[in-house]
Amino acid sequence: MEGYADLIAAEDVLLFVNAAITATGQREFHSSAAEQQLSLGFLHDYVLGNYREPYAAALALDINHHNAALIVRRLLETAADATPEQRRTEGRLIARRLQLLPPQRVYRLFGELRRAGVNNRRTRAILRDWLAARPDPVLDAVKYRGGLKGVLRHAHLAPAAPELGEFLFGAGPRGRYGTPLLDSWQRxxxxxxxxxxxxxxxxxxxxxxxxxxxxxxxxxxxxxxxxxxxxxxxxxxxxxxxxxxxTDRTDLGRMPLTRLALYALSLPPAQRIERRGELTEALRTAARRTAGPEAGRWGKVAAVLDDSYSASGSGTKRRRPLAVALACHFLLEALAERYTPLWTSGRTDALLARPHGATPLGHRIIDALDTAPDRLVIVSDGWDNAPPGLAAEVLRIWRTRLDPDRRTSVVHLNPVYDADGFDVRRLAPTVPTAGLRDAEDLPALVEFARFADGRSDLAELTAHLAARTDRFLTAPSSEAAPPSEVTP
Structure with a gap:
């Protein structure tokens, strides 16, 4: 019975991690924003109440900014429920994670804490330390004036310089500021x-x-x-x-891979054709940079990439699932020694991908397995409908009868949170599924997906989270701090 309880606990934690990677509380193709928010809110409350330590450890994983802020807020709101040891670990995780969040999101989070009346000593210390580490207080005062004022008032902190205090809290305009940026703002x-x-x-x-x-x-x-x-x-x-x-070729090549894929898909097909060489080289440069030392080491890779109509996303996340699939295509190309991409539409020109038609995942998976790959990576929202259920049956037969020794590694990466299921939609019980927000996280998630095949217990998962937490907390500050221009 204890082993069964541990298995259920591991599944609960994995379910939450998948949600924290993919869900942003915004409208998706199959669910409204209200449904997303209600589902995600319940999941946060459930996991925090039952598995506080893994809940906090999620801050060390590749979760998105929205859920990182939600976790920080809930941990600070419920600090009285934690043991002293838990509070110490949570404080370090929170401080480290705040370095990775865009400043506008941190100021928004601090505003939510102020409105919720969360003002304990630990919260004030976290606010103080985060502000003290900001590289340019004057820039923050100009760009995030309201947020900075709220933080200083809430935590009873003094501005970094007297002139900043006059700028933030002065009754009216003054003659001239000695700080150039403040003076420019006034002029x-x-x-x-x-x-x-x-x-x-x-x-x-x-x-x-x-x-x-x-x-x-x-x-x-x-x-x-x-x-x-x-x-x-x-x-x-x-x-x-x-x-x-x-932008020129150099600027594009320096962009994050998934953002670059979103930009490419935002262009009309005629412009993509006209700029094919420039865009393709930029995407491949970003993919090689993301692959790093793993480039060319994944052996023979086949990918099934979803460009069905549901990959169009929603009005607030336009073409997001398709952009993730496109970015994964270029990243897998860089990681593989030999690479076979298969789009659900049957198209072969990745740069001209567009969301259209049904989702014949089963047929494409058969085509991919025919190439005898070392790895099969499926990037899809999991709505297999042409015909429904074929992908699950193909994968079941493959794993149980044709490849029981697991010569081919199969993983499903899903960029869309399913509000009704409180998880990302899965294709088959025999194939591990992991949520995917950005293609840059693909290598780490392929490793993490091994916990989602139903055979890992809570002890193994906890050990993995502890190792990730240790690496997260001991990484050099330069690795934790994101570029100031990177926004959510």
Whole structure:
């Protein structure tokens, strides 16, 4: 009975990890935002109440920013329920994870804690230490003025410099600031030239208030754009013929792989064809960088990639599942010694992928297994419907009768959270399934998926989480701190 309870506990923790990787509380193709939020909220409450230590350890895994913030908030709200040892470990995990979160999300989290009345000594210490580690308090004051004011008031902290206090809490405008960025912010209220001395996100509001033509604004603010801002503004710049904002091959090659795939899919097919060489080289460069020393070491790999209509995602997550599949395609190409990609639509031109048609996963899995791969990776939301259930039957027969010795490793990676099932949708009990947010996490998740085949117990999973936690907490600070331009 005890072994059975451990198995159930391991399944519960794995279910939560999959949700924490994929779910963002936003609308998906098959469920509304309200359904997503209700399902995810229940899962957080259930796992926190029953498995507090694994719940906190999830902060050391490749979960998304939305769930990391939810975990931090719930741990701080329920600090009284934790033992002293748990609080010490949680405090270190929280502090480390906050370094990885985009600052705007951290300020939003701190605002939620303030409104919830969470103001214990540990919370104030975490707020204080995070603010003290911020590389540029002046930039934070300008970009996140309301959030920073709220944190300082809530934790009863003094600003980093007296002039910052005057900027944040002063009753009205003053003559002149000694700090250049603060002075530019004040002058931008009255003169257009000062707008272009500010970060883009701040300058945009001033440009609207001064009614600066969009094309002029984009041309002049271009030198201050980060790489990701430049990428996001590509289509807007194209519409307004703002050539200074255009990215070059070097900029694209430095982009994260999944973001680059999203950008490529946002372009009309004609532009993808026109820029095929540039986009393909950028995607392959990003994939090689992601693969690192594992490049070319995965042997013979076959991939079944879902480009059915449901891969279009939703209005808030447009083409997200398809972009993850496209990014995985290029990453698996870099990891494999020999690689065979099979899209559910039957198309062979990955760069022109588009969401269309049904999901004949079973047929494509048969085609993939015919190549006798060392690894089969399936990237799909799991809605096998042409015909329904064929993929599960193919995988069952393959694993139980044709390949019981597991010569071929099969894993299913699912980028979509299923609100009704409180998990990512699975294809077959005999095949491990793991949630996937970004293609960059694929190598780690393929390793982690071995716990999802129903044969691992809680002790093995706990040992894995402890090892990941130890690596997470002892990694150099330079590895934990994300680039300032990376946003969720």
């Amino acid at each position: 931008a209220h009255y003169t257009k030239a000062a707008i272009y001395e500010l970060p883009y996100t701040v300058a945009e509001g001033f440009a609207r208030s001064h009614r600066v033509p969009r094309a002029d604004f984009l041309e002049r603010i271009a030198p201050r754009l980060t790489r990701l801002e430049r990428l996001r503004l590509q289509e807007n710049a194209r519409e307004h013929r703002a050539e200074a904002v255009r």
